[in-house]
Structure formats: structure tokens, C-alpha cells
Amino acid sequence: MTNAASMREEAEALAIRALGFVAADPELLPRFLAITGIEAHSIRRAAGEPGFLAGVLQFILAHEPTLLRAAEETGTPPAAVGKALRALPLGNDDHERSV
Known part of the structure; x- marks a missing residue:
């Protein structure tokens, strides 16, 4: 259990570093907000919602050039x-979902 919690x-x-990357980019942030339907002033609140951080990573993964830039800027493979x-x-789909 500790290993899963650590992971x-x-x-x-x-995901938080990736969100910082998106938020700092004047082209990515509006696209992210448009896709997610979140307003800029609501990001902090939304970040606490289940699935939000996964959504950030899905956004990064959906576009290889964005993925490569994010990986480079965050020092992440x-x-x-x-x-x-x-x-x-x-x-x-296999992850245990909390209700």
C-alpha cells in the first residue's frame, strides 16, 4: 500500500508541474481551458477534483510536441x-475510483 501511495x-x-507548464504557456493555457471548460479563476478549485490532475496529463500526452516540451521543461522523461x-x-479505466 505504501508503494502505491508513494507512486x-x-x-x-x-501533474502539478505539468499544470504549471501549461499555465505558463500563453498558447497552451487557453487551449487547455477551452478543452476542459474550466475558467482560469477556477483552476485552483478544479485541481482538487478527482480526475483533474489526470486530465492535465492527458492534455500533455495528446500532443507529442507538447509532451516533449513539457518533459524537457519539467526534467521528466x-x-x-x-x-x-x-x-x-x-x-x-482500471483504476479504483473513489465515490
């Missing part, structure tokens, strides 16, 4: 982004 904490930290996604709630 989830690492995945959350990576690109493959670690997909692995982190799978460790987060709602990151894949």
Missing part, C-alpha cells in the same frame, strides 16, 4: 508522464 504522490507532483497518468484517479 500516487509522485504522479500528483508531476516523456514515458514517466504516461506512467504517472496511470497512477492517478481516473487515469485509466
Whole structure:
């Protein structure tokens, strides 16, 4: 259980760095907000919702050039982004969902 909790904490930290990357990019942020339907002033609140951090990583993974830039800027191997996604709630269909 500790290993799974540790993996989830690492995945959350990576997703938060990825969110910072998106938020700092004047082209990516509006696209992310449009796709998610979240308003800029609501990001902090939305970040606490189940599935939000997984959504950030899905957004990064959906476009290879964005993935490569995010990986470089956050010092993360690109493959670690997909692995982190799978460790987060709602990151894949097999993940245990909390109600």
C-alpha cells in the first residue's frame, strides 16, 4: 500500500508541474481551458477534483510536441508522464475510483 501511495504522490507532483507548464504557456493555457471548460479563476478549485490532475496529463500526452516540451521543461522523461497518468484517479479505466 505504501508503494502505491508513494507512486500516487509522485504522479500528483508531476501533474502539478505539468499544470504549471501549461499555465505558463500563453498558447497552451487557453487551449487547455477551452478543452476542459474550466475558467482560469477556477483552476485552483478544479485541481482538487478527482480526475483533474489526470486530465492535465492527458492534455500533455495528446500532443507529442507538447509532451516533449513539457518533459524537457519539467526534467521528466516523456514515458514517466504516461506512467504517472496511470497512477492517478481516473487515469485509466482500471483504476479504483473513489465515490
